[in-house]
Amino acid sequence: MIDHVGLAVSGYERSREFYRSVLAPLGGELVMEVTAEQTGDGSHGGFGMHGRPTFWIGTSHNAHSGSVHVAFTAPDRDAVRAFHRLALEAGATDNGAPGLRPHYHEHYYGAFVLDPDGHNIEAVCHSPE
Incomplete structure (x- = not known):
């Protein structure tokens, strides 16, 4: 997880x-x-x-990066997009739309939100698709 x-x-x-x-x-x-x-x-x-x-x-x-960062493993890129959409609907603040982050590695696909306490929460998929 x-x-x-x-x-x-x-x-x-x-x-x-x-x-x-x-x-x-x-x-x-x-x-x-x-x-x-x-x-x-x-x-x-x-x-x-x-x-x-x-x-x-x-x-x-x-100032919007949060003091704690937790990244949850996503099974695929669709799950990353769903996480981001549902988090925003639940009141989170966008901190990085779903997309590739090649500075981590070629297939790193993540999305970031700030939870209600300002923590930087991420969903990430490491698969190529």
Whole structure:
């Protein structure tokens, strides 16, 4: 059900080194970094095991990004679109329409909303269709 989670941090480099250190004994490592230029916002780092980032940290200059990020796994792109539509109907605020996010990987298809408490909630499909 949960694909990945993320936390907003006040200093990317400091937090990256902190989590790099404390997650190492647990088998976690920095798997991926995404620059502010790629996201159009802050810098982000994904930690995980076996090359799959499941815990993200990042800075954000966007006041609408929320302090907590949770991404739910969707079985296909139609489910991502349905999630987005139903979330907006239920009172969420749009934080990123359904679409490809190639800066994560070629087939990353996600949609983002802010829940009633301002948390950044996402549905993501990793399949090519």
